[in-house]
Amino acid sequence: MDEQDEAFLNESFKRYYFKHAGSIDVPPRAHEREFGYQKFGSGMVRHMSIRARKDLHLMLIRETPSDIYCSNSYYVFPEITPMDKKEWLGADMIFDIDAKDLKLPCRPDHTVRTCLECKNVSLDSETCKGCGSKACKKASLPCRRCMDAAGEQAIRLAGILSDDLGIGEDKIKTYFSGNEGFHMYAYDERFQSLAAKERMELAAYVMFKGAIPKAYGAEAKDSFPKYDDKGWRGRFVRYVAQKKSQYRSSKAIVGDQGAFQKKLDEASEAIGVRIDANVTTDVHRIFRMPESINSKSGLAKILCQDVSRFDPYTEAVLLDDDPVEVHADCPAGFVLKGTEFGPYASQKVTVPRYAAAYMICKGLAGMGPLPAHARPPASSA
Amino acid sequence: MLKLGSDEIAKYPFMQDAGAYLKETTGFTLEQFGSDPDLKYIQEIAVKRIGAAAAGDIFKSGLYDMDSKEQTTLNEVASFLVAVVLLRMAKASALFNRFALAEARRAERYLERDMKEYRKKIQTSSKKVEEMRPARIIEELFGMRIRRDGDDFVIPVPDYVRHSVHFYEREWKLINRHVVGGDVFLTAHGVVRLIRNDLVTYIREKITKGKYPDSLTGFEDAIGSVRGIAGRFEAKVEYTGKFPPCVDHAIRVLQRGDNLPHSGRFMLATFLLGIERKPEEIIPLFKNAPDYNERITTYQVNNLAGTGGGTRYTCPSCEKLKTQDLCFATPECNGIVNPLQFGRRK
Numbered sequence: 001m002d003e004q005d006e007a008f009l010n011e012s013f014k015r016y017y018f019k020h021a022g023s024i025d026v027p028p029r030a031h032e033r034e035f036g037y038q039k040f041g042s043g044m045v046r047h048m049s050i051r052a053r054k055d056l057h058l059m060l061i062r063e064t065p066s067d068i069y070c071s072n073s074y075y076v077f078p079e080i081t082p083m084d085k086k087e088w089l090g091a092d093m094i095f096d097i098d099a100k101d102l103k104l105p106c107r108p109d110h111t112v113r114t115c116l117e118c119k120n121v122s123l124d125s126e127t128c129k130g131c132g133s134k135a136c137k138k139a140s141l142p143c144r145r146c147m148d149a150a151g152e153q154a155i156r157l158a159g160i161l162s163d164d165l166g167i168g169e170d171k172i173k174t175y176f177s178g179n180e181g182f183h184m185y186a187y188d189e190r191f192q193s194l195a196a197k198e199r200m201e202l203a204a205y206v207m208f209k210g211a212i213p214k215a216y217g218a219e220a221k222d223s224f225p226k227y228d229d230k231g232w233r234g235r236f237v238r239y240v241a242q243k244k245s246q247y248r249s250s251k252a253i254v255g256d257q258g259a260f261q262k263k264l265d266e267a268s269e270a271i272g273v274r275i276d277a278n279v280t281t282d283v284h285r286i287f288r289m290p291e292s293i294n295s296k297s298g299l300a301k302i303l304c305q306d307v308s309r310f311d312p313y314t315e316a317v318l319l320d321d322d323p324v325e326v327h328a329d330c331p332a333g334f335v336l337k338g339t340e341f342g343p344y345a346s347q348k349v350t351v352p353r354y355a356a357a358y359m360i361c362k363g364l365a366g367m368g369p370l371p372a373h374a375r376p377p378a379s380s381a
Numbered sequence: 382m383l384k385l386g387s388d389e390i391a392k393y394p395f396m397q398d399a400g401a402y403l404k405e406t407t408g409f410t411l412e413q414f415g416s417d418p419d420l421k422y423i424q425e426i427a428v429k430r431i432g433a434a435a436a437g438d439i440f441k442s443g444l445y446d447m448d449s450k451e452q453t454t455l456n457e458v459a460s461f462l463v464a465v466v467l468l469r470m471a472k473a474s475a476l477f478n479r480f481a482l483a484e485a486r487r488a489e490r491y492l493e494r495d496m497k498e499y500r501k502k503i504q505t506s507s508k509k510v511e512e513m514r515p516a517r518i519i520e521e522l523f524g525m526r527i528r529r530d531g532d533d534f535v536i537p538v539p540d541y542v543r544h545s546v547h548f549y550e551r552e553w554k555l556i557n558r559h560v561v562g563g564d565v566f567l568t569a570h571g572v573v574r575l576i577r578n579d580l581v582t583y584i585r586e587k588i589t590k591g592k593y594p595d596s597l598t599g600f601e602d603a604i605g606s607v608r609g610i611a612g613r614f615e616a617k618v619e620y621t622g623k624f625p626p627c628v629d630h631a632i633r634v635l636q637r638g639d640n641l642p643h644s645g646r647f648m649l650a651t652f653l654l655g656i657e658r659k660p661e662e663i664i665p666l667f668k669n670a671p672d673y674n675e676r677i678t679t680y681q682v683n684n685l686a687g688t689g690g691g692t693r694y695t696c697p698s699c700e701k702l703k704t705q706d707l708c709f710a711t712p713e714c715n716g717i718v719n720p721l722q723f724g725r726r727k
Contacts, residue, residue, distance in 0.1 A: 165538050166563015190539045190563075198542040205555045215557035230561045 004367040005360050006040040010064055012319050012357050013293050016300075017060040020318065024060065024291040026053050028187070032074035032089060036286045037065035038295070046286065049079035066295035069286035072185070074192070083284050090192035093199065094287060095206065096279035097153045098181040099146040110141045110332045112364060121329045121346075121364065139362040141334045142180050144313065151307045154182040157273045158307075160206050161186055164231050176312045178294025178301035183287060196281045203280040208232060208272030213260035221254050239267045293319070298357030314338060321352040330364040385518075391454040392491040393518060394461035395484065395584050403458055414463050415599025424603040426460035427467055428610075434483030435476055435610045437674065439490070463603075466593045471604045473611035475638045477588050478581070478671035485580035489573040492518070496569035500529055519572070523579050527572060534572050535564040544575045549643045581640075581671075614638070614669055625723035626709040627702055628652050638669045644697075644705045646670075648720070650685050651696040655721045660686050696721050 001009075017024075027033065030053075036046035037059070046069075050056050060068070071078070072094050076087035100107070111124035113136045120130030127134050154174050161167045161184070173185045194202070204210050216236055217224035225233035227247045240263055241250035253259045279285065288294060288301050299316040317337050328344035328351075335341070341355050344365075351359075359365035385398040387406075393399070403409055414420050433440040461484070468476055495515040516527035516534075525540040538560060545553045553575075559566040567575070624632070631649040634641045641649070646667065653663045660682045667678045687693030698719050702708040717723055 163562070164560045190537065194539055194542065197546045198539075201542045201546060201555045202538075205560070208556060210551060210554045210556050212551050212557055215552060231559060232556065233559060 001041065001360075001363075002366055002368055003041075008324075008367050009066070009295070009298070009357060009360060010040050012298065012353055013066065013295075014061075014064040015320055016293055016318060017064060020291065021057040021060050024056065024289070026050060026056050027070055027290075029074055030056075030070075032076070032078060034071040034073070034075060034078040034086070034286060035069065035289075037063060037068040039063060040066045040295070047079050047081050060292075065292070068289045068292045070289045071284070071286045073283050088283065091283045093186040093188070093191050093194075093202070094279060095157055095184040095186075095203075095273075096177075096181065096276040097150050097157065097184070097274065098177075098276060099142045099150040100140060100180055101274050101276065102146065102149050102153070104146055104149055106143055106145055107140070110143050110146075110334070112139050112141065112330065112332050112362070113137070114139070114363060121331060123331050137363070139364060140180060141330075141332050141358075141362065144311075144335070146180075147312050150181050151304075151310060153274050154184060154304075154307050156271075157184055157206055157275065160273065164205070165191075165202070167191070174304045174307050175290050175301055176299075176304055176310065176316050178288060178292075178299045178316060179296045182304070182307070183301070196283055199281045199283070200277065203275060203277035205232075206273045207275060207277065208236075208264075208268045211236070211264045211268065213257050213264065216260070216264065218254060218257060218260040221251050224251050224254050235271055236264070236267050239271050294361075296361055298354060298361045317354045319354040319357050321354055323350050324353050324356040325350045326356045326359065326365040326367060327369055328359055328365040330359050330362075334358070387450060387454045389514065389518070391457035392495075393488055394458045395488070395587055396518070396522075399458045400462065402454070403462060407455060407459075409459070411462075411466060411594075412597060412599075414459065415597050420459075421599070423456065423459045423463050424467070424600065426456060427464035428603050428606045430460050430464045431468065431473075431476060431480055431607055432610055434480040435614065437479075437483075437672075439483055439487045465588050465591065466597075467600065467603050467607045468588050469591070469593050470596055470600060471607040471611065473607050475611045475614040475669050476607070477585055478638045478640060479614070481581045481585035481588065482671045484584050485577050488580060489577060491515075492573045493569045496534060496572065500532065500534075500569070503529065515573075519576060522583060523576055525576070530564070530566065533559075533566040534569055535566050536572065536575075538563055538565055541565040541575070544579065547578050614673075623724060624652075625714060625717075625720040626711050627699075627707050627720055630709045631707070632666065635666060635669050638671065640671055642705075642707075645707050647685070647694070648697055648702060648705075648707055650682050651694050652720050654682075654686050654693070655696045660688065 031049065031051040033050075034046065035048040035050045036044055037048075038044050050059065059065075071091070073091035074089040076089060078086060080086050108124040112121060113124050113128070114121050115128035115130060115133055116135040116137060117133035118128060118131040120128050122129050124138065128136065158169075158172050158174065161172055162169055165186075167186050167188045171187045173187065175183045175185070177183050191202075211232070213219075216233060225237040227237055227241060227244055228234060229237065237247070237250065240253065241247045253263055290301055290303060293300050298319055299312065300318045302316050302318075304310040304315075313334075313336050321337075326349060327347070328342065328349050329346045330342045330344045333340060333342040336355050336358060337352075339352075339355075341351060341359075344359075356365060360367070385393070385396060387402070390396065390399045390402050409420065414423050430440045464480065467473075468480060492515040496513065499513045499515070513527070513529060519525055519527060523544075525536055525544070527534055527536050529535075538555070541558070542555055545555065551557060555565070628649060631641055631645045634645070635649075649666065650663055653666075654660075660679070663682050664675070664678050667673055668675075670678075683689070684691060685694045696719060697705075699708060699710070699714070699717060702720070714723065
């Protein structure tokens, strides 16, 4: 990232942490967790221990991190390396839902590709429209439809955690990740000591992966689940029947193992929760801290009180709104705090600080002049 | 702490209370089973118990045949403990797992039957039914809480996955279980099957970690018999020392009589087939596996070899073995992507 851009983001994040540090709390059992952070233009600092809220605030104000992380794991010695010397005690369960994994048809409309050869910026396509190169980096500016769809996955997941796994609703917290999805935390002590392999079972469960016909009543009509059955048996049969009146006819697949398995696989795609299973199973990962700013977007990772009504592009926009002039080359439009921005075709624009930060974090704007290729054509006059 | 009745001690002689029963209730010492002529028959029962386990059978108990409850309890408990001591004194490591597996399966039968009886009693009796004893025993051993719900037995999801992850069969995956409100619904058979591996480990540790004398007078003949039984399973493995560490490890596990997971057996057999070993050379390697069955092993190894025109399976990649916890790479493995390349490339 350009030095001027780093300085701008650093200043924006600094203002945020200065104003909001008081509302950022350390997670429960902070003294047993590993912390880490990154600063603009430098590498990751890991294996830190932060014991109290005031230590965290001091660090946020002193360092102005571009990203700050905290482990879901608890350790006896969180600050010691290597990992196996930390003495793992347990970990909260975390599920990661990412809008990009939903592959909605609108995604190409708000995915921007920057050619690595000629730096041409355009909406998503196979090859560069300027030089034909395939080498590119991509940035997504997810639309509300994508985020709402990710939110629906989160609601579905919360239901399964609560109804099937018996995790109390008060122990489930859903956070907007600050970029393209949601992190769901389950703070339930009964699950904390589960190892990676065991967590894999839970991930497969919420994803409805690995179901076999025999377990879902494929062998006889009287073992076929009832329409109102709880758990996955009920969900599966409701998916097959679509409505109660078609329940009887949905039993037609009983006895045909191949057709039954096909239906189970279809159901996995359709009604299984789309999570990144690697996140759930990795018990040595550090996660972005709630209430901190995500340097991929300039938006904050915040708790969603009600996912169904949550608007990330209003509620998570917490940087200042003073006007800032930037050079933008952003072929996809976006909405923040109810205001539409862009598309911008290599132009100088004055936008609120949060919108400027959003585009700079995505690599679609800069404080300095745009590269020569990206400037608008000179007037013929 | 759970206090067992004498009938429970007889069914589950590996429990702590069984040792205390022998010491405190009967007053017998281990030495007496070698020196007292009236008690020497216990050694015979113990050897039969080991013999049955070695043959893959479950020791036929006299638990429900004998007239005297006291006598039954003594026979059951003492023969188990003497068998454990005999295995240790005979250093019959090839039988440790077989014995532990057979005893675990024996206990499973009682646990399952008692769970079903409890369910029947609670569903039909108008009187207050006492606690579910098999569940308390399982909880005491493995900290797993079990309760009854209608015809089913339910255990908490975390307890279930801790045990089920050791199973290879897909039916044990959580997704293939009825899960509601944090509980997994199982049959009595399902519950006891779930704890088998832990029970085997628990009983095996009674043999390997118990504090017993190295030798005792009056046990010589029985030790000789146990060594004779063990000798049938101590297959001499031709081992050149040139195998990759993963294969080396798998062979050592089998030599110890420990359980090698299905994926490890697959890797070992396909590796050896890959270096042109014949099925008949490979099959004896599995003789020490606790669940060895010659007919099944022969079928499986021949199947992997593609005998009769079927698919010939190849050895999994190092990457795959890593995900299965079967990789024990050493610097000599640098640059290879499949165990079959070991020693061929630098």
